[in-house]
Amino acid sequence: MRKWLMLLFCCSFAVSAVSAELLADMHADMAGCESCHEDGEPSSDFAFENEQCQTCHGAMTELDGEHHAIHDGMLVCSDCHSPHEMEVGQQPGCDDCHDDGRTP
Template sequence: MSKKLLSAIFGAAIAALALSPSVFAEGQELAEMHAEMDGCEACHADGSPSADGEYEFEQCQSCHGTLDEMDAVHQPHDGMLMCADCHAPHEMNVGDKPTCDSCHDDGRTAESTLK
């Protein structure tokens, strides 16, 4: 292969990585994405789920911040919910967002609560 062709391929690969919004693909399971970072221990002590989910909740907050530090959708849930109450890491994929009607039956949406 010519040096120009190899340089072009390498440059295209670097550009694609630089323009990529994330190294994790939407559609990938949340738990799988987190496990790629540090195994099951990324979320679970000794790789095993805790009985009450508190350890996992603390792990979420150590990377993503507290609910109160997050956006207006998360802030009202501070002190009432843990992340896994809405984000099911072994059932949801990267890019999936829980909906308000999962818990609220009054027709609210994230968009309507932020107005």
């Protein structure tokens, strides 16, 4: 029983440690700032960065969850996902933008 409790504690600690990392840091660890930014510097309109998202993760119509397909053509990745502000595993919610009763 004690071993199971220790294993459970270690797993929950590992998950919480991973989730505290910013998305930007995780991506930078994989391939540096150039994994998202051309020449490592943000573009003025984030067009390059949003293309990079789709290169690795796929187009909005290919992603899981109907919320991606519904917003295809209206929004780009960075409209909802803020890599320098969001933690790994953190998901934006409908209420982040829809606070006027349009969503349940």
